[in-house]
């Protein structure tokens with residue numbers, strides 16, 4: 131019977147890597163042979179002068195514990211006596227100084243207990259306590275039954291402690307990793323805030339708290355809106371609206387009503403009063419993207435609004451006072467436009483109080499690996515991938531060397547395409563075959579070879595060709611359709627016509 135009991139009980143103890151689960155399985159088995167109400171397991175930690183409870187099981191629960199009980203120097207002396215018996219029956223807990231002090235602090239209802247010492251590498255590791263709520267429950271035959279389990283208990287506890295230490299080390303590492311990421315990715319979602327955009331972020335920090343207008347300059351897709359967002363998030367308007375207006379995407383005839391709103395009955399179809407973007411942004415920040423695309427007539431009205439800090443809705447007479455911070459952005463050379471008289475000088479002065487120039491991605495290549503990692507994580511979450519796809523070094527080198535005319539937006543598109551094609555990775559990237567020269571910009575009318583294989587006698591349906599050509603243009607612009615250097619401009623077609631063509635061809 132003893133062998134059978136030993137065998138079965140050992141099997142239970144080795145049934146799980148989780149201490150409390152193993153202990154529960156063990157308890158369920160041995161309680162058939164012992165008058166016990168529960169089992170606890172603790173270790174002695176001389177370096178902390180305490181006893182740490184690791185697990186407790188009883189009829190109701192099986193829990194992992196991390197509870198420490200400080201002990202006196204006198205109690206420590208007792209624990210350090212190596213000649214203490216391997217197993218002891220304490221039928222009245224009050225008769226044992228250490229146990230009566232320690233055990234009730236974690237498990238209040240102990241009347242009697244059998245303590246099984248665990249030894250590891252010749253040192254006292256701790257004890258397993260088989261307890262009953264009532265006093266006087268245990269006999270030597272009970273101790274005889276469980277005494278052979280002490281080595282197995284010592285072993286699984288030592289392993290569990292090693293596991294816990296590894297887990298702690300892992301948690302520390304992952305915390306450090308998070309801290310590093312936070313430092314790299316900055317709380318406002320600006321990747322490279324500590325790298326290639328450091329100078330920009332110094333300017334952001336300097337200007338955020340003020341109400342000064344900011345003019346954001348930089349190529350398309352380089353992150354002007356991201357930085358505008360960061361300014362807003364760091365300002366005392368952070369809990370107020372941030373309204374983005376793409377000045378290049380609003381048809382000239384609708385500009386006034388979109389920007390300044392309208393009164394009921396102002397024009398056919400104006401059935402109710404509507405607040406424009408400026409009113410919606412009141413108290414917060416308005417981000418006027420593609421400001422260089424505003425026609426001259428609209429520039430005058432914008433200047434007036436900025437000077438008076440108020441608007442008048444279309445069809446109305448009342449002035450609506452505004453408290454707004456203006457951030458404008460453009461990829462154009464506004465100063466040159468001022469010289470060409472396509473941008474008003476007075477508006478330029480008004481907007482360019484504090485210009486911030488965002489460097490192009492190719493001017494801060496050191497941010498590319500960070501951006502790649504960040505967007506792979508973002509896209510993996512978007513596509514519900516369980517594992518992050520890998521990027522092989524030679525592919526990363528390719529991304530590092532590429533010219534990035536569409537900047538970060540193009541990088542996101544390249545990564546998204548690669549992930550869609552091979553979600554498990556390793557990712558390979560489909561960059562523009564001909565790497566544009568550093569100083570080359572793509573101009574309207576420039577020849578683009580879409581796919582040389584079509585330049586043969588074998589003809590394809592016209593829509594296929596058009597679809598391919600549009601996709602190619604979108605790739606070049608990093609997905610930008612509207613505005614200067616957008617696909618519509620490159621293809622010399624009205625953006626709305628292009629959009630509907632894309633819809634028809636299933637491209638968007």
Ligand SMILES: Nc1ncnc2c1ncn2[C@@H]1O[C@H](COP(=O)(O)OP(=O)(O)OP(=O)(O)O)[C@@H](O)[C@H]1O
Pocket residue numbers: 319320321322327348349350351352353354355356357419420461538539542610
């Ligand atoms: N530093 C960055 N950190 C994280 N994401 C970025 C960063 N820069 C750009 N992005 C991402 O790249 C994309 C394009 O950025 P954004 O819209 O800010 O560029 P933009 O310069 O305003 O473009 P456009 O001139 O076409 O309006 C966005 O999805 C944005 O989230």
